[in-house]
Amino acid sequence: MKAMIHTALGDADVLQLAERPVPAIQAGHLLVKVAATSVNPLDTMLRSADTPWSANLPEILHGDVAGTVVEVGEGVDGFAIGDAVYGCAGGIAGINGALAEYMLVDADLMAHKPQRLSMAEAAALPLVAITAWEALHEKLKIGATDRVLIHGATGGVGHIAVQLAKQAGATVSATCRPATLAQATTLGADHLIDVSQESVADYVKRCTDDRGFDAIFDTIAGDNINNSFEAVRLNGAVATTLPIADPLPIALKSLSFHSVLMLLPMIHGQGRANHGQILRRVAELVDAGKVTPLIDPSRFSLWQVADAHRHLQSGQAVGKIVLTA
Numbered sequence: 001m002k003a004m005i006h007t008a009l010g011d012a013d014v015l016q017l018a019e020r021p022v023p024a025i026q027a028g029h030l031l032v033k034v035a036a037t038s039v040n041p042l043d044t045m046l047r048s049a050d051t052p053w054s055a056n057l058p059e060i061l062h063g064d065v066a067g068t069v070v071e072v073g074e075g076v077d078g079f080a081i082g083d084a085v086y087g088c089a090g091g092i093a094g095i096n097g098a099l100a101e102y103m104l105v106d107a108d109l110m111a112h113k114p115q116r117l118s119m120a121e122a123a124a125l126p127l128v129a130i131t132a133w134e135a136l137h138e139k140l141k142i143g144a145t146d147r148v149l150i151h152g153a154t155g156g157v158g159h160i161a162v163q164l165a166k167q168a169g170a171t172v173s174a175t176c177r178p179a180t181l182a183q184a185t186t187l188g189a190d191h192l193i194d195v196s197q198e199s200v201a202d203y204v205k206r207c208t209d210d211r212g213f214d215a216i217f218d219t220i221a222g223d224n225i226n227n228s229f230e231a232v233r234l235n236g237a238v239a240t241t242l243p244i245a246d247p248l249p250i251a252l253k254s255l256s257f258h259s260v261l262m263l264l265p266m267i268h269g270q271g272r273a274n275h276g277q278i279l280r281r282v283a284e285l286v287d288a289g290k291v292t293p294l295i296d297p298s299r300f301s302l303w304q305v306a307d308a309h310r311h312l313q314s315g316q317a318v319g320k321i322v323l324t325a
Contacts, residue, residue: 003100005059012306023104031071035119037098039321063091065098066123084113088126108272111279114286124293124320132161139258140215144169152219154180294319
């Protein structure tokens, strides 16, 4: 089969076309003919930088996949040859990913593709939807009475988080840049915040009557985490996907602070079935018209992955960049 492999860390050009054997089916697994994948910041980081997982990187990157089941391993229930499926199931921890014609995946990490989405649209969802779900429902535990702030409304994780928070019944505020305001208005937030026009104090007053947000999911982090700590109420909760430099504000407001790393089931082999369950619930919301992926207008094939990585790193993408076979 054709595959895009990398043999060293570096810029996007380290990804090269090669021939590799089609993976042999294993118990508990599915062999999927890849129809599409999507680019996540994780993919460009694993390709280019030393990380805690660099010593065990597979040749073939990209975790997100949508495709068709062509073989079903022993002990797998609920899937059959010909099923359209989606999931985040490799590209790390020695597990080859989706930049190939075929991908061997743990069935626990997969779910049936939402019926109303194309393969490309479905491939945009797994990593970001699982991350947003874990942050909002498993860590922050948001509910219908909560005022929730999502930083990064049109980012990969952020745009799904806005929609999931609304489906939980929360009052949702979301930050965006002027260039993405039009796309952000389609996501259903109760309050949109143009960060070029409003200070933290301004939007805390406008959106929460100066009380502060009950829960904040910061998908930007870095220096922005200080805005989250300023905007959250006393005894509130903050979640982020990235490390923070200074935990002192957490103590000063007696906050609940949560780190979200959806890779853990793939890396450690624990809790994988929960990812499949999350994806089934997300698919139900998608098919009910309550969650829609935001897709960047760019178009790339699997074999143009270097160009897709460069596009993500340019900062010009809005929503998810997808690649099709």
